[in-house]
Amino acid sequence: MDPDSELLLQLRSGDERAFVSLVERYHEPMLRLAASFVPSGAVAEEVVQDTWLAVLRGLNNFEGRSSLKTWLFRILVNRARSTGSKEQRSVPVADPEPAVDPSRFGGGGWADPPEHWIEAAERRMEAGKLADRIRAWLGELPARQREVVLLRDIEGMSSEEVCAVLALTEGNQRVLLHRGRSRLRQLFEDEFREVR
Amino acid sequence: MKLLHRLRYPDLVCQQAVELVTEYLEGSLSARARRRFEAHLAACPHCTEYLAQMRETISLTGRLEPEDLTPQMRDEFTDLYRRWRSEQQ
Numbered sequence: 220m221d222p223d224s225e226l227l228l229q230l231r232s233g234d235e236r237a238f239v240s241l242v243e244r245y246h247e248p249m250l251r252l253a254a255s256f257v258p259s260g261a262v263a264e265e266v267v268q269d270t271w272l273a274v275l276r277g278l279n280n281f282e283g284r285s286s287l288k289t290w291l292f293r294i295l296v297n298r299a300r301s302t303g304s305k306e307q308r309s310v311p312v313a314d315p316e317p318a319v320d321p322s323r324f325g326g327g328g329w330a331d332p333p334e335h336w337i338e339a340a341e342r343r344m345e346a347g348k349l350a351d352r353i354r355a356w357l358g359e360l361p362a363r364q365r366e367v368v369l370l371r372d373i374e375g376m377s378s379e380e381v382c383a384v385l386a387l388t389e390g391n392q393r394v395l396l397h398r399g400r401s402r403l404r405q406l407f408e409d410e411f412r413e414v415r
Numbered sequence: 416m417k418l419l420h421r422l423r424y425p426d427l428v429c430q431q432a433v434e435l436v437t438e439y440l441e442g443s444l445s446a447r448a449r450r451r452f453e454a455h456l457a458a459c460p461h462c463t464e465y466l467a468q469m470r471e472t473i474s475l476t477g478r479l480e481p482e483d484l485t486p487q488m489r490d491e492f493t494d495l496y497r498r499w500r501s502e503q504q
Contacts, residue, residue, distance in 0.1 A: 238496040243484055271492070275499040318433045319465075327428025332461040337471045344475055353476060354485045372476045378441065397437035404465075404472040 227287060230278055242271065245291055253299045258386050260366030266302050270295045318401035336411035356406045364399030371396055427455040432462045436469050 229237035249270060253263035273294050281290060323331040343349040357365055367387070370376045382392050427435075432455050438444050439452050456463050484492070 233500050235493050235496045235500075239484075239489055239492055242492045243489075246484060246488075271495065275496070279503075317430075318436070319430070321430070324428075324430040327430045329429045329459075329461040333465045333468055335464065337467060340471065340475060344478065349475065350479055351486065353479060355487075357476070358485050358487060368476065372473050373479055375477070393437060393441060393443065396441075397434075400437060400469060400472055400476075401433075403476060404468050407468070407472060407475070 224283060227278075227281070227283065238275075241287075245288070246271075249291065249295050253295060254366075254370075257299055257302055259363075261362050262302060263299075264362075266299045267295065269298050269302075273298070316398050318397065319405070334408055334412055336408055339411045340407055352410065353403075356403055359406075360399050360402055364395050364402065367392055367395040368399040368403070372400070427451055429455075429459060429462050432456075432459070433465055436466055439466075440469070440473075 226237055226241065230241070246267065249267045250260075250263055253266040253270075254260060257263050257266055270291070274291060277294070281287075323329065340349060357368065360368065367381055370381045371378065378389065378392055378396075381387065382389055387395070432452060435444065435448070435452050439449065444452060456466065
Protein backbone atom coordinates (compact mmCIF):
# COMPACT_ATOMS: atom_id res chain seq x y z
CA MET A 220 0.00 0.00 0.00
CA ASP A 221 1.46 3.37 -0.94
CA PRO A 222 1.82 5.86 1.90
CA ASP A 223 -0.86 8.14 0.44
CA SER A 224 -3.63 5.55 0.44
CA GLU A 225 -2.70 4.50 3.96
CA LEU A 226 -2.90 8.13 5.05
CA LEU A 227 -6.16 8.55 3.18
CA LEU A 228 -7.63 5.57 5.02
CA GLN A 229 -6.58 7.05 8.36
CA LEU A 230 -8.02 10.45 7.42
CA ARG A 231 -11.37 8.97 6.45
CA SER A 232 -11.54 6.79 9.54
CA GLY A 233 -11.20 9.74 11.92
CA ASP A 234 -7.52 9.70 12.84
CA GLU A 235 -6.99 13.34 13.78
CA ARG A 236 -3.25 12.87 14.14
CA ALA A 237 -3.10 11.79 10.51
CA PHE A 238 -4.75 15.06 9.53
CA VAL A 239 -2.44 17.15 11.69
CA SER A 240 0.61 15.38 10.26
CA LEU A 241 -0.71 16.07 6.74
CA VAL A 242 -1.08 19.74 7.65
CA GLU A 243 2.40 19.74 9.16
CA ARG A 244 3.86 18.30 5.99
CA TYR A 245 2.17 20.62 3.51
CA HIS A 246 0.94 23.74 5.26
CA GLU A 247 4.07 25.83 4.89
CA PRO A 248 4.96 24.74 1.34
CA MET A 249 1.38 25.61 0.39
CA LEU A 250 1.63 28.99 2.09
CA ARG A 251 4.75 29.69 0.10
CA LEU A 252 3.08 28.67 -3.12
CA ALA A 253 -0.10 30.64 -2.39
CA ALA A 254 2.00 33.74 -1.75
CA SER A 255 3.11 33.71 -5.38
CA PHE A 256 -0.51 34.01 -6.55
CA VAL A 257 -2.08 36.45 -4.12
CA PRO A 258 -0.97 39.98 -3.26
CA SER A 259 -0.37 39.49 0.47
CA GLY A 260 0.65 36.99 3.10
CA ALA A 261 -2.66 37.48 4.88
CA VAL A 262 -4.60 36.50 1.76
CA ALA A 263 -2.27 33.53 1.25
CA GLU A 264 -3.13 32.43 4.78
CA GLU A 265 -6.83 32.56 3.93
CA VAL A 266 -6.28 30.68 0.68
CA VAL A 267 -4.42 27.89 2.49
CA GLN A 268 -7.11 27.70 5.18
CA ASP A 269 -9.80 27.53 2.47
CA THR A 270 -7.75 24.81 0.85
CA TRP A 271 -7.73 22.72 4.03
CA LEU A 272 -11.50 23.10 4.36
CA ALA A 273 -11.92 22.05 0.74
CA VAL A 274 -9.60 19.09 1.33
CA LEU A 275 -11.75 17.89 4.23
CA ARG A 276 -14.96 18.39 2.27
CA GLY A 277 -13.56 16.53 -0.72
CA LEU A 278 -11.84 13.77 1.22
CA ASN A 279 -14.60 11.22 0.80
CA ASN A 280 -14.92 11.89 -2.93
CA PHE A 281 -11.20 11.87 -3.65
CA GLU A 282 -10.63 8.97 -6.03
CA GLY A 283 -6.88 8.77 -5.82
CA ARG A 284 -6.30 9.23 -9.55
CA SER A 285 -3.53 11.65 -8.66
CA SER A 286 -1.36 11.55 -5.57
CA LEU A 287 -2.75 13.18 -2.46
CA LYS A 288 -0.05 15.82 -2.69
CA THR A 289 -0.91 16.71 -6.30
CA TRP A 290 -4.55 16.94 -5.32
CA LEU A 291 -3.77 19.28 -2.40
CA PHE A 292 -1.70 21.59 -4.55
CA ARG A 293 -4.24 21.63 -7.36
CA ILE A 294 -6.94 22.76 -4.93
CA LEU A 295 -4.57 25.39 -3.59
CA VAL A 296 -3.59 26.75 -6.99
CA ASN A 297 -7.20 26.90 -8.18
CA ARG A 298 -8.18 28.83 -5.11
CA ALA A 299 -5.14 31.09 -5.21
CA ARG A 300 -5.81 31.92 -8.88
CA SER A 301 -9.44 32.83 -8.23
CA THR A 302 -8.56 34.86 -5.13
CA GLY A 303 -5.44 36.54 -6.45
CA SER A 304 -5.33 40.26 -7.20
CA LYS A 305 -8.74 40.88 -5.65
CA GLU A 306 -7.21 42.69 -2.73
CA GLN A 307 -4.77 45.52 -3.06
CA ARG A 308 -1.69 45.14 -0.98
CA SER A 309 -1.15 48.05 1.36
CA VAL A 310 1.90 48.26 3.55
CA PRO A 311 1.54 50.37 6.66
CA VAL A 312 5.20 51.17 7.01
CA ALA A 313 4.86 54.94 7.30
CA ASP A 314 4.18 54.89 11.04
CA PRO A 315 7.40 55.07 13.01
CA GLU A 316 8.13 52.00 15.10
CA PRO A 317 11.43 52.32 16.96
CA ALA A 318 13.68 49.26 17.16
CA VAL A 319 14.19 49.90 20.86
CA ASP A 320 11.87 51.56 23.38
CA PRO A 321 12.90 55.26 23.40
CA SER A 322 12.74 55.30 27.20
CA ARG A 323 15.91 53.17 27.26
CA PHE A 324 17.94 56.07 25.88
CA GLY A 325 18.99 59.33 27.47
CA GLY A 326 20.29 62.07 25.20
CA GLY A 327 20.52 59.49 22.42
CA GLY A 328 22.83 57.15 24.35
CA TRP A 329 21.92 53.94 26.15
CA ALA A 330 20.54 54.63 29.65
CA ASP A 331 19.28 51.05 30.02
CA PRO A 332 21.76 49.11 27.83
CA PRO A 333 21.00 45.69 26.30
CA GLU A 334 21.34 42.85 28.78
CA HIS A 335 23.46 39.83 27.85
CA TRP A 336 21.44 36.81 26.80
CA ILE A 337 23.25 35.14 23.87
CA GLU A 338 24.91 32.34 25.87
CA ALA A 339 21.75 31.60 27.87
CA ALA A 340 19.69 31.47 24.67
CA GLU A 341 22.21 29.11 23.03
CA ARG A 342 22.08 26.77 26.02
CA ARG A 343 18.31 26.67 26.01
CA MET A 344 18.18 26.25 22.21
CA GLU A 345 20.58 23.30 22.44
CA ALA A 346 18.40 21.80 25.17
CA GLY A 347 15.50 22.02 22.70
CA LYS A 348 13.56 24.35 24.95
CA LEU A 349 13.55 27.56 22.95
CA ALA A 350 12.16 26.73 19.50
CA ASP A 351 8.52 26.70 20.62
CA ARG A 352 8.94 30.07 22.28
CA ILE A 353 10.37 31.54 19.09
CA ARG A 354 7.47 30.14 17.08
CA ALA A 355 5.01 31.71 19.48
CA TRP A 356 6.83 35.04 19.20
CA LEU A 357 6.73 34.84 15.41
CA GLY A 358 2.98 34.36 15.69
CA GLU A 359 2.75 37.56 17.69
CA LEU A 360 4.50 39.68 15.07
CA PRO A 361 2.31 41.83 12.83
CA ALA A 362 1.44 39.70 9.78
CA ARG A 363 3.59 41.56 7.29
CA GLN A 364 6.64 41.56 9.53
CA ARG A 365 6.12 37.87 10.17
CA GLU A 366 5.87 37.03 6.46
CA VAL A 367 9.14 38.78 5.71
CA VAL A 368 10.97 37.25 8.69
CA LEU A 369 9.65 33.77 7.82
CA LEU A 370 10.73 33.97 4.20
CA ARG A 371 14.06 35.67 4.86
CA ASP A 372 15.27 34.15 8.11
CA ILE A 373 13.58 30.73 8.13
CA GLU A 374 13.14 29.90 4.44
CA GLY A 375 16.43 31.59 3.66
CA MET A 376 15.12 33.54 0.67
CA SER A 377 17.00 36.55 -0.67
CA SER A 378 15.51 40.00 -0.30
CA GLU A 379 14.81 40.01 -4.06
CA GLU A 380 12.86 36.74 -3.80
CA VAL A 381 10.90 38.01 -0.82
CA CYS A 382 10.05 41.24 -2.64
CA ALA A 383 8.83 39.23 -5.61
CA VAL A 384 6.78 36.79 -3.52
CA LEU A 385 5.17 39.37 -1.27
CA ALA A 386 4.93 42.20 -3.83
CA LEU A 387 6.99 44.56 -1.71
CA THR A 388 9.42 47.29 -2.65
CA GLU A 389 12.99 46.77 -1.53
CA GLY A 390 12.65 49.60 0.98
CA ASN A 391 9.43 48.31 2.53
CA GLN A 392 10.81 44.80 2.72
CA ARG A 393 13.81 46.10 4.66
CA VAL A 394 11.65 48.17 7.02
CA LEU A 395 9.43 45.16 7.77
CA LEU A 396 12.46 42.91 8.26
CA HIS A 397 14.07 45.47 10.56
CA ARG A 398 10.95 45.83 12.69
CA GLY A 399 10.31 42.10 12.85
CA ARG A 400 13.88 41.25 13.84
CA SER A 401 14.02 44.13 16.33
CA ARG A 402 10.83 42.91 18.02
CA LEU A 403 12.20 39.38 18.21
CA ARG A 404 15.48 40.61 19.73
CA GLN A 405 13.52 42.44 22.40
CA LEU A 406 11.51 39.28 23.13
CA PHE A 407 14.74 37.31 23.59
CA GLU A 408 16.03 39.96 25.96
CA ASP A 409 12.78 39.97 27.94
CA GLU A 410 12.77 36.19 28.13
CA PHE A 411 16.26 35.92 29.60
CA ARG A 412 16.03 39.01 31.76
CA GLU A 413 13.50 37.10 33.86
CA VAL A 414 15.87 34.13 34.22
CA ARG A 415 18.72 36.09 35.74
CA MET B 416 38.94 69.79 7.17
CA LYS B 417 38.42 67.05 9.68
CA LEU B 418 36.51 69.40 11.96
CA LEU B 419 34.36 70.58 9.09
CA HIS B 420 33.62 66.97 8.21
CA ARG B 421 32.60 66.24 11.77
CA LEU B 422 30.36 69.28 11.79
CA ARG B 423 28.65 68.08 8.63
CA TYR B 424 28.50 64.42 9.69
CA PRO B 425 28.14 64.38 13.45
CA ASP B 426 28.80 61.14 15.31
CA LEU B 427 25.95 58.70 15.52
CA VAL B 428 24.19 58.34 18.82
CA CYS B 429 23.11 54.88 20.02
CA GLN B 430 19.43 55.53 19.36
CA GLN B 431 20.24 56.17 15.70
CA ALA B 432 22.73 53.31 15.45
CA VAL B 433 20.18 50.64 16.44
CA GLU B 434 17.96 51.77 13.53
CA LEU B 435 20.79 51.15 11.06
CA VAL B 436 21.54 47.55 12.08
CA THR B 437 19.41 45.87 9.40
CA GLU B 438 20.69 48.11 6.63
CA TYR B 439 24.22 47.41 7.88
CA LEU B 440 23.64 43.63 7.83
CA GLU B 441 21.95 43.87 4.41
CA GLY B 442 24.94 45.74 3.03
CA SER B 443 22.68 48.57 1.90
CA LEU B 444 24.41 51.44 3.72
CA SER B 445 26.52 53.80 1.66
CA ALA B 446 30.25 53.51 2.21
CA ARG B 447 30.22 56.68 4.29
CA ALA B 448 27.25 55.61 6.41
CA ARG B 449 28.90 52.24 6.92
CA ARG B 450 32.15 53.83 8.14
CA ARG B 451 30.17 56.07 10.46
CA PHE B 452 28.26 53.09 11.85
CA GLU B 453 31.45 51.07 12.35
CA ALA B 454 33.17 54.02 14.02
CA HIS B 455 30.28 54.16 16.48
CA LEU B 456 30.52 50.42 17.17
CA ALA B 457 34.26 50.68 17.81
CA ALA B 458 33.56 53.17 20.57
CA CYS B 459 30.35 51.68 21.97
CA PRO B 460 30.30 48.27 23.68
CA HIS B 461 26.52 48.44 24.16
CA CYS B 462 25.79 48.87 20.46
CA THR B 463 28.40 46.18 19.69
CA GLU B 464 26.45 43.89 22.01
CA TYR B 465 23.21 44.99 20.36
CA LEU B 466 24.52 44.11 16.90
CA ALA B 467 25.68 40.70 18.17
CA GLN B 468 22.18 40.14 19.59
CA MET B 469 20.54 40.99 16.27
CA ARG B 470 22.85 38.48 14.57
CA GLU B 471 21.97 35.91 17.24
CA THR B 472 18.26 36.62 16.77
CA ILE B 473 18.60 35.87 13.04
CA SER B 474 20.64 32.75 13.76
CA LEU B 475 18.21 31.33 16.34
CA THR B 476 15.16 32.07 14.17
CA GLY B 477 16.89 30.41 11.22
CA ARG B 478 17.30 27.17 13.18
CA LEU B 479 13.54 26.59 13.39
CA GLU B 480 12.29 23.67 11.37
CA PRO B 481 10.14 25.22 8.63
CA GLU B 482 7.64 22.36 8.63
CA ASP B 483 6.64 22.72 12.26
CA LEU B 484 3.33 24.28 13.20
CA THR B 485 2.85 26.44 16.25
CA PRO B 486 1.03 24.61 19.06
CA GLN B 487 -1.81 27.09 18.54
CA MET B 488 -2.13 26.19 14.85
CA ARG B 489 -1.96 22.50 15.69
CA ASP B 490 -4.91 22.98 18.05
CA GLU B 491 -6.82 24.93 15.42
CA PHE B 492 -6.39 22.18 12.85
CA THR B 493 -7.28 19.47 15.33
CA ASP B 494 -10.49 21.36 16.10
CA LEU B 495 -11.19 21.81 12.40
CA TYR B 496 -10.85 18.07 11.84
CA ARG B 497 -13.06 17.22 14.80
CA ARG B 498 -15.74 19.56 13.49
CA TRP B 499 -15.55 17.91 10.09
CA ARG B 500 -15.84 14.48 11.71
CA SER B 501 -18.91 15.46 13.71
CA GLU B 502 -20.54 16.78 10.51
CA GLN B 503 -19.92 13.40 8.86
CA GLN B 504 -21.94 11.53 11.45
